[in-house]
Amino acid sequence: MKLKKKRIVEILEQLEQIENEAKSLENKYQKRLKKVHPSNQKSALNLIHYLALRNQDIRELQSTLGQLGISRLGRAESHVLASITAVKNLLIKILQKEISDEKKPPVSFKKGRKILKSNTSALLGKKLKGSKVRIMVTLPSDAADDNKFIKKLVSSGMNSARINCAHDSIEIWKEMIEKINKAKSQTGRNVKVCMDLGGPKLRTGVMRPGPKVLHLQPERDLLGKVTSPSGVWLAPIGTEMEDDNDLIVPVSADWLKRLKKNSIVTFKDSRNKNCKLKIDKRRKPGWMARCYDSAYVTTGTVFTIKDDNNSEVLSIEVDEMLPLEEKIILKVGDKLILHKNPAPGDPAEFDDEGNLVIPAHISCTLPKLFNDVKVGEPIILDDGKIEGKIKAVDPEKIEIEITYAKEEGAKLKADKGINLPESKLSISGLTEKDKEDLKFVAQYADVVNVSFVNNTQDVFILLDELKKLNAEHLGIILKIETQSGFKNLPAILLAAMRHHPIGVMIARGDLAIECGWKELAQTQEEILWLCEAAHIPIVWATQVLETMAKKGRPSRAEITDAASAEQAECVMLNKGPHIFEVIKILDEILSSMQDYHEKKAPMLPPLKMLKPDIPKEEEKDNP
Numbered sequence: 001m002k003l004k005k006k007r008i009v010e011i012l013e014q015l016e017q018i019e020n021e022a023k024s025l026e027n028k029y030q031k032r033l034k035k036v037h038p039s040n041q042k043s044a045l046n047l048i049h050y051l052a053l054r055n056q057d058i059r060e061l062q063s064t065l066g067q068l069g070i071s072r073l074g075r076a077e078s079h080v081l082a083s084i085t086a087v088k089n090l091l092i093k094i095l096q097k098e099i100s101d102e103k104k105p106p107v108s109f110k111k112g113r114k115i116l117k118s119n120t121s122a123l124l125g126k127k128l129k130g131s132k133v134r135i136m137v138t139l140p141s142d143a144a145d146d147n148k149f150i151k152k153l154v155s156s157g158m159n160s161a162r163i164n165c166a167h168d169s170i171e172i173w174k175e176m177i178e179k180i181n182k183a184k185s186q187t188g189r190n191v192k193v194c195m196d197l198g199g200p201k202l203r204t205g206v207m208r209p210g211p212k213v214l215h216l217q218p219e220r221d222l223l224g225k226v227t228s229p230s231g232v233w234l235a236p237i238g239t240e241m242e243d244d245n246d247l248i249v250p251v252s253a254d255w256l257k258r259l260k261k262n263s264i265v266t267f268k269d270s271r272n273k274n275c276k277l278k279i280d281k282r283r284k285p286g287w288m289a290r291c292y293d294s295a296y297v298t299t300g301t302v303f304t305i306k307d308d309n310n311s312e313v314l315s316i317e318v319d320e321m322l323p324l325e326e327k328i329i330l331k332v333g334d335k336l337i338l339h340k341n342p343a344p345g346d347p348a349e350f351d352d353e354g355n356l357v358i359p360a361h362i363s364c365t366l367p368k369l370f371n372d373v374k375v376g377e378p379i380i381l382d383d384g385k386i387e388g389k390i391k392a393v394d395p396e397k398i399e400i401e402i403t404y405a406k407e408e409g410a411k412l413k414a415d416k417g418i419n420l421p422e423s424k425l426s427i428s429g430l431t432e433k434d435k436e437d438l439k440f441v442a443q444y445a446d447v448v449n450v451s452f453v454n455n456t457q458d459v460f461i462l463l464d465e466l467k468k469l470n471a472e473h474l475g476i477i478l479k480i481e482t483q484s485g486f487k488n489l490p491a492i493l494l495a496a497m498r499h500h501p502i503g504v505m506i507a508r509g510d511l512a513i514e515c516g517w518k519e520l521a522q523t524q525e526e527i528l529w530l531c532e533a534a535h536i537p538i539v540w541a542t543q544v545l546e547t548m549a550k551k552g553r554p555s556r557a558e559i560t561d562a563a564s565a566e567q568a569e570c571v572m573l574n575k576g577p578h579i580f581e582v583i584k585i586l587d588e589i590l591s592s593m594q595d596y597h598e599k600k601a602p603m604l605p606p607l608k609m610l611k612p613d614i615p616k617e618e619e620k621d622n623p
Contacts, residue, residue, distance in 0.1 A: 199451025549576025
């Protein structure tokens, strides 16, 4: 493309304006920059320069530079001034002018990549051979009791073990960490221990409990024939559900040891009906069984193992069953009362004519919100399954009109997330429980993951707590999961850069709800851009290959999503019975994608679809 001299001069002037803006922002944030950790000084400057670059629309400039075959500044994140200087020098050469001696930019092309790699290693440990992206795995509760489980995770490719402080106890956390340390010594791998602080969880309160019974109900076709048996998990007493859809029956661990694949278990259900289960497969720490007929299992139901000759081997009584949880069915137009009083929730009550007598109601776990929300603001429940609008507010309750739910009605249960994306909530990122848990984390973990970071004040509170505990060595991962956290991200990063090492977790589940599903793609892109500019490693989280972890086979969309995770420095996986297979396939996906992308920049290996040699008969034109 041939450009007039005047246009090239205009481009140079525009680039100089960006440089001047960068220097102006340096002066503006001078006090904050002085407080940045020595290891982060150049990175903080580069972040400021990136903000200067992105404070204006440069798409027309990019288009012109692209037509000249010059860098479009689309990959300038980690070395902003170096990229601008390189483009300026090329344009000056085109004008056949001498390049003036300028001060070297604080971060060169090579240095930008080097700093990010160094920061990633400091926070998340060294990478495995052949892979640039680390893998973080959430440990299930039973990892504390299984001597081989964590070692197998490490051998499979886990770089970081995540322990969620919202679950279990100090005793269980200690057991997990002991097994992690043992696996490290056995494998020679330096696995990082990352512990999540629960944060100010805004969730629905308890529901009134129902009967203690489990209804096993297989799926049938229109003729009543069983098309899919009901699956039930026979597990040791005290085992927690891993999924809301789990059907779990608590039984003695010693009795479970007598089971094997295809064992038959007989019982009389609550109706005195003869029923049986067929043991299907191992699901630690118990067994999965199948039931081909309708059955009701209650506390005290007697399970009997039969041998191959149909003789009784061993009988046991079912332990205390969990009560069925009452639920609220909500449809568009329904009314829901969210109240401060922690009384159990109830579904709506109607009279014989179908008139509403008492609306559905449920409490919430953070009473502070009643002072913060306003009429007309949206409210989102259970990860977006239910949406509503606030119609009335008083100090004790909020009246909500449901604006979105499934046509047949959506089920609202206890302990489901509440999001208020447009409300200004006066909730700190650290709760009193978090501060107590942080004492343990500071002593036993390598990294603390901090939930619901909304502003710089949340960062300063955390840094103060770490200072009190003499835990300034601890790595920090900031979880960005709200609109406030996203909008305040540049300031949050500058505040956090007073510490080293640090990282950012993109909590895509909550972000999608807070920012809207339509905005999620661009939201996570902007977080990736800003963190790369600050040379801060990213953890890509929420539902990565989750279907495969739970059911053993991924969806096509999950494979594409996992491939996109190659832009991050670490990918977080949640627990599931197929977690080892998930780690293996994720590692394969990430390793293969390295040939095609470096962060967001496309790389160009030879196309696999092209044959190196074309047979002679194919060279001839077809008749």
